[in-house]
Amino acid sequence: LALAYETGRIKPTEELRDIVYKCTVCGNCAVACKYMNTLEPLEIIMKLREKLVNTGCGPMPQQQVYIEAVKKVNNPYNEPYEKRMDWIPDDIILNPDAKVLYFVGCTSSYRRKEMAIAAARILNAAGVSFNILQNDEFCCGSPILRIGDTTTFEEILNKNLDIIESKGVETVVFSCAGCYDTFKVDYPLSRKYEFKVKHTVELFDELIESGQLKLTNNVPITVTYHDPCHLGRNAERYEDWDGDVVQLLPLVSINVPPKPKRTG
Ligand code: SF4
Ligand code: SF4
Structure with a gap:
């Protein structure tokens, strides 16, 4: 075709x-x-x-709607920009001078707030000093790129990288697989950056290994782990990672579906 x-x-x-x-x-x-x-x-x-x-x-007419939303209110859900920080509860401790930045993303900010809250609380529990961009955080651009609007995507990635680089952070952490994939794989194709990027599963894995994050409570449930396509496949992490974080939880029984390797 x-x-x-x-x-x-x-x-x-x-x-x-x-x-x-x-x-x-x-x-x-x-x-x-x-x-x-x-x-x-x-x-x-x-x-x-x-x-x-x-x-x-x-793109498709419905997709044009969320391109316009990102241009207008910086998120594809067309939610008010001033409500982006509404997810954060009072107990979360932020450090404006931290070298770790948690990039929350549109979905966790507006639709799946429990993801952002859990990620921030775990970072606090592990003693990781971190900050968020607050009102300077915009859509990562993933939905715009995936539908082929590369011109708008370039504008978004430059805006995000300008802001993050101005903060002088060393590591940017993502709980959203889509944001992580976009920063790790797609941004460098247009513009290189110096900071490290990590998904929370990678960071939490390291924190558990080092003993900085201690797992003490039994969780007597069986779960099936859904490895997001943006994380395991598109961001190419299959070779060196095996869902260890969930397997380390005491008493959690896990079903991990067989996954395709990079070589098929
Ligand atoms: S399954 Fe893949 S495409 Fe679907 S939301 Fe998760 S990461 Fe995105
Ligand atoms: S396998 Fe996935 S990426 Fe490939 S054409 Fe089908 S939907 Fe698209």
Whole structure:
């Protein structure tokens, strides 16, 4: 399809757009194709989306709504920007001079506040001195990039990197798999940065290993771990990590579904 489009044999039509935007960007084909050869089907799909956006054929009309929301209120949910900090409870301790920054993200700030609260409380419990960007935090740009609006994405990543670099932090921590993937994999393709990026599962793993985070309470439940596609596959962490944090919890019985390796 991409080749036919590139060589002018098919035109940017609604039918083509509907096909190209059916992909969820899960990355499975990119892994599977590496088993046989070095094809990058996901990169081809992303490039095709970018071209459709540039011709005015893409994205899907509903997706245009959240592009406008990010431009207007800095989040795709079209929530008031001044409510971005509403998730934070009184017991969270922040340090404005900390070298660790917790990038909360739009979903945890507005839709899954329990994720942000849990991450911040665990950081506090482990004695990790950290800060958040508060009213300087904007959407990471992931939903904008995934639908092919690379021009708006570049503006967002530059805005985020300018602010984070001005704070002089050494490590940025993410609890959202999508934000982490976007910072770790996509930002450096446009602009390099010096700070380290870590997902909370990586950081908590290190904190447990070092004894800084102590697990003392029994949790008698069985859980199935869903490894987000943005974390395990698209950010390419499968080779060196095996869901250790959950397995370390006392009495938690865990089912970890078999996962595809980088080589398929
Ligand atoms: S990334 Fe590949 S496997 Fe995943 S939905 Fe898109 S085309 Fe399908
Ligand atoms: S990271 Fe989670 S929400 Fe995002 S695409 Fe993967 S499964 Fe869906």
